[in-house]
Amino acid sequence: MAPVKALEWLNLTRHGESTANIAWREAHAHGLEESGITERDADVPLSDLGRAQAANLGRWLAAVPADERPTLVYSSPFRRALDTARIALDETPFDLPVQIDERLRDRDQGILEGLTGAGIRRRHPEEFERKLKLGKFYYRPPAGESWADLALRLRSFYRDLAEDAAGQRVLVVAHDAIVVTTRYLVENLTEQEVLEIEKDSIANASMTRWRRGGDRLTPVVYNDVAHLAKIPASN
Template sequence: MTQAVREAGAVELILIRHGESLGNVAASEAQLAGVELIDVPARDADVILSPTGQEQALALGRALASFPAESRPDAVVSSPYVRARQTAEIAVETSGWQLAVRTDERLRDRELGILDMLTWQGVQQRFPEEAERRRWLGKFYYRPPGGESWADVALRLRSVLSELNSLGMGHRVMLVCHDAVILLFRYILEGMTEQEVLDVAAGTSVLNASITRYVRPEGAGPWTLESFNQADHLSEQGVEVTEHAGDASVRPR
């Protein structure tokens, strides 16, 4: 074995979006009603899974149980947000994997600052200057006061990926996180441009409890997308597949 291979890192990365949350449900209801404020039951970090989200996490766990022993992750790391942690813990327990779920704050959802709990209509009504700035800059670079841009999130994810290179050869890692985080992992891992990742975001909703897989058999070099946004494990078990997307107007004006 060469020195380069001995120093190689992870060979597989499994990205999971959390199951449907009460916040997802509240946001979708607010958008349909055309109201300004989303009636979320708790601060963003504390929002729990909906009953459907819990079913999705159980179905995910049953699907993970079917992974061959040699293909199972060596580590499971979750966003510290409750909805992601619940998804990870339910899925791992159901799968029968003997793994502890660790958390990493760098996997948290994008922070919205003063726009937290507002629909797009609410932003336009209450903060028209911010709405205009968002239209001008586009979703990738727009940072709401007190919040983060997508570029900010990408910076913290780059540090997560760099640590995967220090794990040692052969490791497989499962990360349980959020829709924007998964899209930005794609941006980084595939070397996308701003336009390319925004095109994906505009045309694709990352489904709740979906699975996205990247592989690199040698443990070094570029990652290859094996599957994206797969939710067959839900529909095959008769569990509802839910689609809760963010604002589709993502490109700069």
Template sequence: MKENGGTREGMTGRPARNSPPGMTELLLVRHGESQGNVAATTAHQSGAHAINVPARDADVELSGAGREQSLALGRLLAGFPADRRAAVWSSPYLRARQTVELAIHTGGGQTQPLLDERLRDRELGILDMLTSAGVEARLPQEAERRRWLGKFYYRPPGGESWADVVLRLRTLLADLDRLHPGQRVLLVCHDAVILLFRYILEGLTERELLDIAASSAILNASVSRFVRPGGTGPWQLESFNMADHLMSEGVPVTEHAGDTNVHPR
């Protein structure tokens, strides 16, 4: 699946006019399939109220398929020209760290990934480990509030809204531009984070972002690519949610979508 991205004037994550050049290419990778992905999908399909995950979210490991996907990702990265190897940053969550470590080892690279908590998954607070059915049954007032506000602005008690995540990603982008001028940068993170990078870099509206979220599941170990020749000006989306490197090797392509009921009521 390939998609061309548009841009708008405004807060799109690009440097201000007359600022020094920054990154020229940004690769966004979702971590490989995790044990939590498998448990969540099983719980949703069975109508369970809770997701049976034996660890806190930050400590959930890759599944067997996730490890295969990470190795295939490493072989893709190994094909990059030596002079175009990327600086690598990762969410500190274990499933992301395992993805990048396996990929780098397989690709024969010596790069040490930089961990940054701003790339972590969205904090769910009181909703953590609950399915949609569980929220409806156990926290009906929160379920109603979530429907009313929509996914972008709904903040569960003790957690984050998508708008909150956007704020931390904007600061990260500024740091990446400052630290990696003229470079390709690869970020290993989470599905919601990748969608919110699209919101920032393309200058999407809330409606446009939620339309994408409702219709597109970010595949495990997929790659989305933005380019900005010269390190200034608007970002262009060259490809989105690509998993050709998995399919070409016969590695499982796994789709674990979140709640698609994302628009405000």
């Protein structure tokens, strides 16, 4: 994705653990059809652990070398991402505003929102079969988005970012799908490569980083959680 090479650094983090992350683990563990989440996706808050993760992320940001520190911060408008960004920045000595961009929101699941895999198979068997036929990357649930749709809106975001932030060090706080799809775009991955990467979960508050090297951005770390080592795992 040529325009992104204009950035000096591109840093992506997934939001800290949310109450929805906990609900999904419980739903899968008990074979439920629904997650049981009552809020709309945009309003899901961080858990206590998620807030601690965000604070640790901020302490890590404060400790990185001055020539690597973010000069611009962008966030998804969803509460769990925005709160992660604000909590993290509160732990730093530099005063940076959080710029919100709706193109960084999580992928829209449409009519499948809140359903586990078991719920989709039982309640929408035709959609389950259609996804198998089309493949995960191109399948679009009714009223939702495919991974290809997500790539399209992220191309727009990064194109604007390259124009407005050339030479800057950028931090993006968003969602796991945003992190994975950004790798697809920045590293010119194939459908097969990105779906193989996507099989491994992006950890909450993990860091993924690229740095400009010559005429392109080169990977530095992916899904790194070293800065979270002192936080106890959630139950």
